[in-house]
Amino acid sequence: MEPQMQKFVSALERELTAEDIDTHLEGCIGCGNCGHACNWYMSTDDPDLHPKTRADIIRKIYKYYLSPAGKLLGNLNFKEKPTIEDLERLSDLSWKCTMCGRCALACMQGVSNRRLIWIGRSALSAAGIGPKPIHVLKENSRIYGHTAACDYENSTGKIVEYSKKEGLEVPIDVEGADYLWVCSALGNTKIVDKSPAVVKLLNYLGVKYTISSKIIDTGLEVQQTACDRNLGLQLIKAVEDEAKRLKAKAILIPECPCDMRTYFVEAERWLGRPLDVEVDQIDLLVLDYAKQGKLPLEKLDKKVTLHDPCWSARLTGYVEEPRELLKMCVTDFVEMTPNREYNYCCNGGAGTMKLYPIDEEITNRSLRRKVSEIKYKQIEAANAEMVAIPCAACFLSIRDTLRHYESDIKPEVLIDIVSQSMEAALKKLGKEETDKMKLPWNMKKGLKNK
Structure with a gap:
């Protein structure tokens, strides 16, 4: 086994849990439903950007080197042997993903390709493989x-x-x-x-x-x-x-x-x-x-919608709190559709801002913007004048997306809206x-x- 492959496989073995093996690696039945939840695949129709395509490279390496059958057969394993080219392809595809977890919501088997991509990135990191910005x-x-x-x-x-x-x-x-x-x-x-x-x-x-x-x-x-x-x-x-x-x-x-x-x-x-x-x-x-009545807030006369960041809403359960806070600060709150854990990703997190930056003339930037068209249309459909965003990466990505698609909707970080609401109330108090x-x-x- 090549040294880089050895490092990758060793790191993969360290990271994998029983749940990862039984559910995320072995549980996939190949239905492809996960692709219909993924911005990257839905926006491009590129089979390489399908969640299953990325995860299948990890499955291939696991089955050859780490599965019970793979370990038993050793050099007698007649499956196609994974190569360094497989690792390089995994590296290319793994960072064309924000690990937002939306694909997992579409899986009837409970498979999390997001989890597999995190493990894959971790193993690639141990092997010294990855895009230059990483x-x-x-x-x-x-x-x-x-x-x-x-x-x-x-x-x-x-x-x-x-x-x-x-x-x-x-x-x-x-x-x-x-x-x-x-x-x-x-x-x-x-x-x-x-x-x-x-x-x-x-x-x-x-x-x-x-x-x-x-x-x-x-x-x-x-x-x-x-x-x-x-x-x-x-x-x-x-x-x-x-x-x-x-x-x-x-x-x-x-x-x-x-x-x-x-x-x-x-x-x-x-x-x-x-x-x-x-x-x-x-x-x-x-x-x-x-909620204790210790923070004076004056509702700003604005129609505002809320972006649910994937890593806080879908992956951490921070869903109702930002809504409760925003409703205290503006006169007209409107939901996007879909929302909460089903909200579309902004495509700015987990490395995509590094690989497809907004402040440099890099050709690949167009891919992130193309993938973000779904988010742009979702925000526009809410018919709001402002979108509140409780995330720095999401704010930067959505601001760039709205500018690119020439939208008049203003992006703003949520805590800034809260501060503005407080200041409006304090001015009345003296x-x-x-x-x-x-x-x-x-x-x-x-x-x-x-």
Whole structure:
């Protein structure tokens, strides 16, 4: 067996569970229903982009090397022997997929091709095979601790910079806070201008929070794009250790569905134990304050629809909370069709933004935009003036899609809409209330940033 194939097979064997083998590998009956739920296949009618096509490469390798029959027969196995070319083809096809999980909803057998693609990417990562942008983000993470090769000043530090421009102060490295607020690499580089919305909310509510000068990435891209378990674990542990060092009671993650899936669902399985600190998410925290009557909100006179990010709605169960929060903030909320766990993917997550970027002249970008036409038509059909998006990657992808198809609908991150609603309410209450957004809890009490 070639060295790369050996590494792939060894990693595949480590990752596969009994459920993976019995259901996802052996359970497929070849009906093809999964393709009718997949944006990539429905938009192109390309058989290579059918979910089963990708997963069948993994099935082929499993059956030859790891199935009971394959192990028993060894060199006498008369099935076609997998080759390095198979791995290279799997690499090409695996990142033409957002692992959104919609295909699994269409499967009467309960097969998750999404799960198999994650395992396949993980094994490819172990074998050193993958698209160049994936190798780059892994190397950046190893060297800089940030997948875009940024230091503190050009990542988390930008949150402080943008906040100060609006007259806001942010607590840094303050011990004894209730929350260590962390931000993904995508959030603190590509949409960092949205971060003051979070600062305003946390400051006004008097939430005891701090950011850290040591944490500049949550690790979502190495976990859910490169699917490198070891690198992902390093970053999860770094966040956990920093929360403990600062004596924070909980980690506060942003509007990032991949982080939600990682920290709420998968971290315990990967670590082999529960996290040592609690985890909360910004929308859930703000919603709790709003339901207690502690967050003044003035409904904005807008007709708004909601995009359900796949990784939070379909894969984590975050479905009703964003609706409840949005309905508190706007006068007219309308649903897309389909919605909730059946919503169409924006085609921006799990690596597609790296391979088909929106800010470079790359020919392949047209494929992501073609696949996104389904999402564009779905948003247009809602007949809204704005689409609320609780995800950085989804926001960037949908903004690009709407621009490409020349739509007048405005995309906006959900937490920014909440902040605007709060500010509208505070203006009616007067300057004393609006000033509460400026200073965080520690400065109001006379403490200082370290």
